Amino acid sequence: MKLEKRPLTKEQEQMARFAKALGHPIRIAILEMLAGEKCCYHGDMSEVLPIAKSTLSQHLNELKDAGLIQGTITLPTVKYCINAENWTLAKKMFGNFFTEIENTDQKC
Amino acid sequence: MKLEKRPLTKEQEQMARFAKALGHPIRIAILEMLAGEKCCYHGDMSEVLPIAKSTLSQHLNELKDAGLIQGTITLPTVKYCINAENWTLAKKMFGNFFTEIENTDQKC
DNA sequence: CTACATATTCGTATTATTGCGAAATACGAA
DNA sequence: TTCGTATTTCGCAATAATACGAATATGTAG
Numbered sequence: 001m002k003l004e005k006r007p008l009t010k011e012q013e014q015m016a017r018f019a020k021a022l023g024h025p026i027r028i029a030i031l032e033m034l035a036g037e038k039c040c041y042h043g044d045m046s047e048v049l050p051i052a053k054s055t056l057s058q059h060l061n062e063l064k065d066a067g068l069i070q071g072t073i074t075l076p077t078v079k080y081c082i083n084a085e086n087w088t089l090a091k092k093m094f095g096n097f098f099t100e101i102e103n104t105d106q107k108c
Numbered sequence: 109m110k111l112e113k114r115p116l117t118k119e120q121e122q123m124a125r126f127a128k129a130l131g132h133p134i135r136i137a138i139l140e141m142l143a144g145e146k147c148c149y150h151g152d153m154s155e156v157l158p159i160a161k162s163t164l165s166q167h168l169n170e171l172k173d174a175g176l177i178q179g180t181i182t183l184p185t186v187k188y189c190i191n192a193e194n195w196t197l198a199k200k201m202f203g204n205f206f207t208e209i210e211n212t213d214q215k216c
Numbered sequence: 217c218t219a220c221a222t223a224t225t226c227g228t229a230t231t232a233t234t235g236c237g238a239a240a241t242a243c244g245a246a
Numbered sequence: 247t248t249c250g251t252a253t254t255t256c257g258c259a260a261t262a263a264t265a266c267g268a269a270t271a272t273g274t275a276g
Contacts, residue, residue: 149252150252150253150254151251151252151253154253161252161253161254162253162254162255162256164253165253165254165255166254166255169254181253183251183252184250184251184252184253185251185252185253186252186253186254
C-alpha cells in the first residue's frame with residue numbers, strides 16, 4: 001500500500017472544531033451549567049464563574065460559533081441554552097471517535 | 109440559592125486538557141491513524157499528513173503531554189500508540205459529559 | 217428625556233499556537 | 247571514524263486565544 005499526502009477530511013475538521021470549543025475549562029463549566037439548567041442567564045453565570053463579564057461574553061461567543069449553544073434575548077437579560085441538534089451531532093462524533101479506536105487491538 | 113464565584117474543578121480542567129489536545133484536525137487524523145494501526149510510525153505518518161516532519165513532532169508532543177499517546181523508540185524509527193489508560197479515562201469523561209447534558213429536558 | 221440594568225463590542229496587552237526549515241541528536245552500517 | 251537514516255529541538259515569524267476595563271448599545275422604569 002502506497003502512502004501519500006492526503007488532505008484532511010471535513011469530518012476531521014468538524015471534530016476538531018467541536019473539540020477546540022470544549023478546550024477551555026471555563027467553556028466546560030458553562031456547558032455544565034447550561035446542562036443543569038439552573039443558570040441559563042448570562043448574569044447568573046457571570047456571578048459564578050471566576051472571570052469578567054466581558055470575557056464570559058467572548059467564551060459564549062466561541063461556543064455559539066462552534067454551534068454548541070444558542071442565545072436568546074429575554075430583556076433585560078440573555079438566555080443561553082444548548083443547541084440540541086449540534087449537540088447530538090457532537091455526541092455522536094465523539095462517541096464514534098473513541099469507540100473506533102477502542103475496538104482496535106493495539107499491537108503497537 | 110445564592111450564587112457565588114467558584115473556582116474550576118480538577119475534572120473541568122482535565123476535560124478541557126483532553127479536548128484541547130483533540131482541537132486540531134491534524135491531531136484528530138493522527139489518532140485515527142493510530143487507531144487503524146496501519147501507521148504507527150512517525151515516518152509513515154509524515155508521508156500521509158500534509159505538514160512538515162518537524163510540525164508533526166510538535167503535534168505528537170502535544171498529544172503526549174495530554175497523555176493520549178505514547179511513543180517508543182524502535183530504531184531507526186519511533187513507534188507511537190494510544191495510551192490506553194488515559195484513552196479510557198477520556199472516553200469515560202466525554203461520555204459522561206455529553207450524557208449528563210442530554211438527560212436534561214431543555215426548557216431554555 | 218433621563219437614569220438604570222444588562223450584555224456586547226472595542227482597544228489593548230500578554231501569552232499560546234501553528235508552521236517551516238535549519239541544525240542538532242542518536243544510532244547502525246560501512 | 248564517517249556516512250546515512252530518522253526524529254527531535256531550535257529559532258523565528260505569523261496568527262490566534264485569553265483576559266480585562268472602558269466604552270457602547272438596548273430596552274425599561276421613572
